[in-house]
Amino acid sequence: MRLGMSDFRCSQSKEERAMWQNNQPAYEGQTGHRSWTRKSSTHLPLDLSYTAVLRLYCMEAGFTEPRPEITYINESNLLLMAWLEQVPFFSSLQNRNHMDSILCISDSRFGSIFRERGNAVVKKHIRCEQDDFDLLFVPTTSNYSERARFKRGKKRVYRLRDSLTLLTASLATLGKTLCPQLGEKGSIAHDEVRVSTLKTHSAQLLDYMKQDIRLLGGVMVKAQEIFWTQYKVDIENCLTLSSLSMLIFRMNYYDPNSFPIHIPSRNEDTFIRRGYYGGHADVYKPYGENLVYYDVNSLYPYIMTTFDMPGGVPVWHGNLEGKELSDLYGFIEAYVVCPRTINRPFLPYRDRNNILLFPTGKFVGVYFSEEFIYARNLGYKIYPLRGYLFEKKPSPFVSFVSSLFAKRQKAKADHNDAMSYVYKILMNSLYGRFGINPVSTITEVCDRERYDYLILSDNLIMGDKLSEHYYIVSYYSNTGAVDWKPPKISAVQLAAAITACSRIHMYKYISRPDCYYTDTDSAILEVELPSEEVSSTELGKLKRENYINKGFFLAAKNYLLDTKEDDVIIKHKGLAKDKVDYEWFVSQYADLSRTKRITVESKFRIDWQTLNIGKKDLQVSLGTKVGTKRDPVYVNSVWVDTQPKDVIDLCGQEITALKFDLKCVQHEYALLKDEHAELIKRYTKNDQESAKRIAESDQLLASLQSEMDKLREEIQLMSAAKEPVMRPLTESPTVLEVPQPTLSKPPPKKKKPKKPKAKKKKPNDTS
Template structure:
């Protein structure tokens, strides 16, 4: 043990030299039993002290410590983790399905009882590829049809869902194959209610739920190990309202109906049976038409069945991997834990800011497919990244990758370029001094517009031509052709595909997972997970929520399938670079990712409604209020446009914007009814009325500027934050800062010498002129 202590002493002395002036807070020693098959029993504090004093005494022996040459390095055995291996790069796909699968579409209608939604009707329709659909094919179940046998409405509501499940099981037996059932907006409504019913009333079946970040993506129902059916959200594949989708994809089936849900009650529900069921059946018919048309389009274009995918992003990735991805020449690297954690710090997303609160005669532009344009035109980080802990001595222009850097933004820049995430997790664009992780190309751009940039450390990649060129070009050209031929359905499909791919690469490995489980699984999750909550639902059925990628300790890593955050971070950084010349204009009032509101026109050569990456004029604004990100109102000759992020949008009007412009600190209490409030612990959806405060957060992204009491402009927040620098970073920074100062001093000396030289020349000429005058006199 004396040898071990000597080794510790030697290591401490070594690191004391590296981290001079720092404090050692803790020393941790890994102990393993070599060749002894028994469980390690930890010592008591008293026993530990006795052993420690024995070691110290044995080592020092009341004499001078041993020198470095007396100890040999001790090499510990490598601890092998049993983590499941994962691919190092994204693979290409091969065609698997040879024919399309049938599916079911369904809808549920509810009524409020004691502030909770209960189903009073549910319906479904079988949809087969290539076959016509019509209203006759729809099966419906209505609560009041069971009045003769069930007195309580809650019992009749349960009976409706029970018969619905039995009908699904009958169809599954007839098909002799598991089926997918689609609801539109399953994630935050139908899925919560249906999951609660399955848990409480179908105990013979096992449920496997895909519930992430409080959204239901899939409910799979099993009998033993055999899957019977799964329920999914069509909104995740076709992200638009059913009304908008049906107008694009199946206008021949008619329009979405409309009923006054607010006037529905237990006293009139039975008398309105026909109206209510006709409304629900039209929704089911439209959903069937939308999904059938979408399935047909995707199969015809890409030989991909949408029934095999849960989200649009995963569908877009599958199409890319199947049709456009060259895995042999451009393998997309899947980052490990260290790489992902570091690079994700540079994944900031889009830039949204409000600069001037009010303006008249303005121009609202947005870019034609900004992210697809960037994906096509700009080089991407390829190959396997190489970590550089010290970038001292490397030229920024030679770097390509993701870099932690010291940054200084001058106060003279009114609309700063580089993002910074503050302690409140708000993304701001400040002036001042700070440290952050950025894509190399935005650091170069920042330097060129006046920032001081000192690279510290980072992951460097190969600069490679974009692997998305063919993907974007093909889809954009096909979309233009579809628009020319007035094929709105095809144009819509091409558009959503183009814009959905990049985000899939940036999928976050850390998410909130919610599971339905029994007591044994619950105990296991409680022991090994970062628990959020656990609640008993029904007779040994629990709902438990926890954070992913933390359940097996800090070294555990299970990346999302086919993630590549380096691509998502690079794409969004390039987009911010592309937009900055327009954002930085003095006449920019507002920006949101791919759009700007300007006081003057953009040059005509930069505007085209049909060219990828060029701007199109969205609106000519007569007057507009731009009070905060995602909070604006403007008027054109034809309409008023209002945007207000949050649950209080229905309470906002032009008059509210006028009040807030006059006094931005105004807070207005409003009574707000949340009609679809999800209680995940109880698996219910209900109504909740609350008094909430309507207003804007002033000064959290930029500081307001007042003139004679009027809010007229804004200015950036100035910060100073070097807290994220580690020991190595501080050392590198000091070295680079010293070198930078030396360069500046050298330049200043050269300028000073030049000034002295020019002054002496000027003085000499001045003396010559005086002598000339004297001679003339």
């Protein structure tokens, strides 16, 4: 059974706001309308529609009824509770069916009030207005959750969930793909909805809500039917798309005997996660004409079938200095030197602002060993320090990806959009489940005693009072050794290996001098690729997305493409994304320092302290941050190119880095000395060319000798010093072979009240 919900909110005109601020009824004498007494432009639910979907039966729909005798704000507070009380009615329609899960429409931030900060808004209404229900919040990682569980005593009544985390597409797209026979999703002009027009447009609004819940019910029934028929998996048992993909993989494709997946310990996860960097987005050239946009067919699934994966139980090696990289397989912390001659560096580096750079310079970091081998072939110098080594084993995902990809190709050939969509989302969602972060956010609605305890935690996010008896607290969990309870299938070594190998696969395209822009699995080039590398159907090959007349690339995920199909594609991050157009990109490229203060209306602004949702006008500065990832290069005051940033970050490994630098200089000195000796052997008095080369060699040998002496002196000084001369720019976690002491505070022990001791009576005491 499923229950879909949709809601709409009211905007205020200036006249309405003025009447509300004066605490006057907005439309006195008119029935069917409610008064508003708040002084802010806060959105509140006005009406609610729902449909109960019973397997093999029908869909029953209902709507909350307006109550003219109740003020608008009070009705909004009671709205959810009225709906909750009506849900058990549908469970009684058929004794063998039980209303278990409730799915909410959540196309976007505007589409649902149930999708932010663990349903804090729902909690506020339900816990503060109705003590009959007990609300439990069930957290997971990555901001996904089983939104809430409603209970009476010890009996669970039903669970509230979010449809967007399970089927990651808009309701309009899902309806068109999975159940086109139900018609298209309706639309209303949300900005034009006013309290004064609700009665006039009530029929239109109800039709809009009916179609929403009809589509949601149809979509979920169709999805449930598909997944059960194909894989014997019920989507009701999964909270997210990645968990659904994982369940199908484990039930139908995974062989634990050939590739047992190791679940990392806290130390292992902390260390390996430092080498989990994600995709690569960069601007290389800011403007180009006659370009081609390429995109890889299912990049991550392709990597999962092509590259070997880290298997077995990892073994910690505390000293890998001097080891040959080709003999190591796993995640290694190393001292890295990237020469400045590499214009498109390969290895990522995360700076103190959490920005992912691809710099030159000297730095220490954790990387997958396959990345190091590839980087060394490009000219990097790699000095391994320590790390976890795995077994190199064939990928366990080959059958999973190959099967789904073949089925998707057949579905596309048969024009079966529903099945093609299902196979695509399953294939692309599995890898992310392995990289799920064990650190999760928990939100509790609790009493004062629990609140006083939670706010003392170092992991506190926020806390506030909801009502006379209830408080709300949000905090991080899984941050220490004591409370370490990672997801049962969190294997970050697999996710990190997949993304690392993806960067290897993409580098041959983004390192080309005619590459203007890249974003994870795409590249925009000036010269077309050879036909053998291009295919719209073959896994791992590139498909041609667009021919581009003009392209402006101002920053990562901030670009404009004027395509030859007369379409303009704009990508812009930030609140003002609706304010940028072709003219803005042209003027911004001409003057990068150009900024403009504009007013942006945020239609769905959440106040996390009061848990109110409303509209708010925000003053923002519309401009472009250039140079955060690469430095711009100008020719005659025109931005024409970029160059990599240069980084020095040794993370407390200064002495080790100096020793490695000394070793490299010594090796270079030895080679040059041998060459110098050979020149002297061949030298004759009349050979002026040899004399010139010998003189140059003498100068270079003297320079190298001076550099070696300087390095030795620095090493001696730093070794003798009590404190390091240089401080690390970024914090580097220390990983030991033994469990580390926890940094979290243990729960305080409750002191039992002492009973007053009875006074012993003296023999002569007559009192």
